[in-house]
Amino acid sequence: MLNRTDLRGRVPRPAELRATLPRAEVNVDAALHQVRPVVEAVRDRGVEAVLEYTEKFDGVRPATVRVPQAALDTALAELDPQVRAALDEAIVRARAVHADQRRGDVTTQVADGGTVTERWLPVSRVGLYAPGGLAAYPSSVVMNVVPAQEAGVGSLVLCSPPQAEFGGLPHPTTLAAAALLGVDEVWAVGGAQAVAVLAHGAVDTDGSELDPVDMVTGPGNVYLTAAKRMLRGIVGIDSEAGPTEIAILADETADAGHVAADLISQAEHDTLAASVLVTTSAQLADAVDAELERRVAKTKHTERVDTALRGPQSGTVLVSTVDDGLKVVDAYAAEHLEIQTANAREDAARVRNAGAVFVGPYAPVSLGDYCAGSNHVLPTGGFARHSSGLSVQTFLRGIHVIDYSEAALREVAGKVVALADAEDLPAHGEAVQARFEGDAR
Structure with a gap:
């Protein structure tokens, strides 16, 4: 076979x-020309464009992009008990694994009076995507949300395509998984228009703000992937799945x-x-x-x-x-x-x-x-040669904090000047020498 x-x-x-x-x-470049008008329309016309493309691609037009809290509560209350028990177990196991991935700050003493500290800080606001094409994927909600929460991300929004079968809401199992994880901001939007509105933000039909995010994660089809490629730089992305x-x-x-x-x-x-x-x-x-x-x-x-x-x-x-x-x-x-x-x-x-x-x-x-x-959001297409799957580290940024005393800088000043001169950037060296101009007097 x-x-x-x-x-x-x-x-x-x-x-x-x-x-x-x-x-x-999969030719992502070929999909870019189809995605570009969608992304630009959402950038220029906001929710109006989002809903137009949602109706075109998903066959339904939600009243608002943001899913009402009542719909989340109802989905969780009506969730099949066996599915809920399975999701509970998946969440417990995912939290156990991802909690151990959290990095702590590290300070290295480079010289007497000179330290470099690496601080790990979470991304402030993240958009998470759960597909909804051929099937519902509550497991993808778990795999995206848990590492983000364990990293300490303070603001999460989950996007999933609206379903005509469910009155313009995402699949109820997806909504229930979000509610189970404590995610109260869910947007009924999918595909390229989801990435576009996550990146640019908008004002919903009821006047409420749909704030832009700093990063978008989660798998999707080639059009979603093309939108992620197009908007990379405006927002961070996890990978091109x-x-x-x-x-x-x-x-x-x-x-x-x-x-x-x-x-x-x-x-x-x-x-x-x-x-x-x-x-x-x-x-x-x-x-x-x-x-x-x-x-x-x-x-x-x-x-x-x-x-x-x-x-x-x-x-x-x-x-x-x-x-x-x-x-x-x-x-x-x-x-x-x-x-x-x-x-x-x-x-x-x-x-x-x-x-x-x-x-x-x-x-x-x-x-x-x-x-x-483990996490099931993983690199495809041979990207595992150089990239990792989704983890707590995906949502953390390392910031170096450099703290040198006068004596520590003086000790290394000559070497900074030598390297600056070697690169023909004399002002770099002069910025160090300026601290010690009084020494010549």
């Missing part, structure tokens, strides 16, 4: 390997049913989702294909899953050894990487590039999506 790439006997150099491996092609992806490194000890189920679980997200198996065993690859044929026909979103698995972004890569497999998955740098080998823990410890690594047969990606305690 999956396309195959046979790399047994050789592993190409990194550049060739990156070009060889299956990957979803592409279609979701899973890579599984497996040997002959892996269970074909487990592997197939996990590949399907990611393909369920989107027709562009990537599901990649890297294995040392052709027999396992055959067994996984057979399991996929059987399981895809029975899954709820059969057509979506089948399209994703047969697409050019998905496939099986055959390798000679686990060592070769590790080179392949490091070159691929998957958003989610499962290690299902005989020595899974040891092999996982050698992985260098992945958004998150899931070790062994009992740590499927879907555990991380919901209740592992």
Whole structure:
């Protein structure tokens, strides 16, 4: 069922390997020309433009952008008890993990009388995005809100697309998750217009202020990603998220049913989702294909899953050894990487590039999506080679505080002047020398 790439006997150099491996092609630049008029209209005309595009893209026009508190309270009160219990558990585990990520201030004494302190301060106001296209994503609310709260962000606004089915409000489970987390500012707006109004702010139809944010985080479609790229600089962003992806490194000890189920679980997200198996065993690859044929026909979103698995972004890569497999998955740098080998823990410890690594047969990606305690907002498209997933650190800024006494500056003054002269910036050196002009008298 999956396309195959046979790399047994050789592993190409990194550049060739990156070009060889299956990957979803998403052209964010091509979406910019479609997004630009939306962003500019929201900048120039505010909520009027937001609601026009909301009606065009989502088929509904809310009375106000901001969701009334009563709607949040109702959504939480009517939330299925089992879903509430699951969200409660997801929040508890996420808080435990993210609380341990908080950095403390550090002061380094560089010289007698000279210190540099690194202070960690949270971003003041953040816009968080929860998608609402093919499904509701209350888990994305948890994954965005918890690290922001643990970082100490003082002002949060959650955006999620309005749904005609729910009277122009975001999905009630999304609203309930926000209420459960204590987020009382929710805007019924999605896509590029959400990023635009978060960046520029506006006045709602009832006259209330929709204050702009300093940073926007959260996954979305290519149009939301294009808006984030366009507005980067006006607001900070976490990343440019592409279609979701899973890579599984497996040997002959892996269970074909487990592997197939996990590949399907990611393909369920989107027709562009990537599901990649890297294995040392052709027999396992055959067994996984057979399991996929059987399981895809029975899954709820059969057509979506089948399209994703047969697409050019998905496939099986055959390798000679686990060592070769590790080179392949490091070159691929998957958003989610499962290690299902005989020595899974040891092999996982050698992985260098992945958004998150899931070790062994009992740590499927879907555990991380919901209740592992880890964050599921992760780098895609190979960005894991240089970027991290969403965390408390995303919402913190490091500020250096330099505190030098007169004696400490005097001690190093000659070296500052020497470096300033070497760079032909004499005024830099003179700014130091000015402090000691009286010494010559």
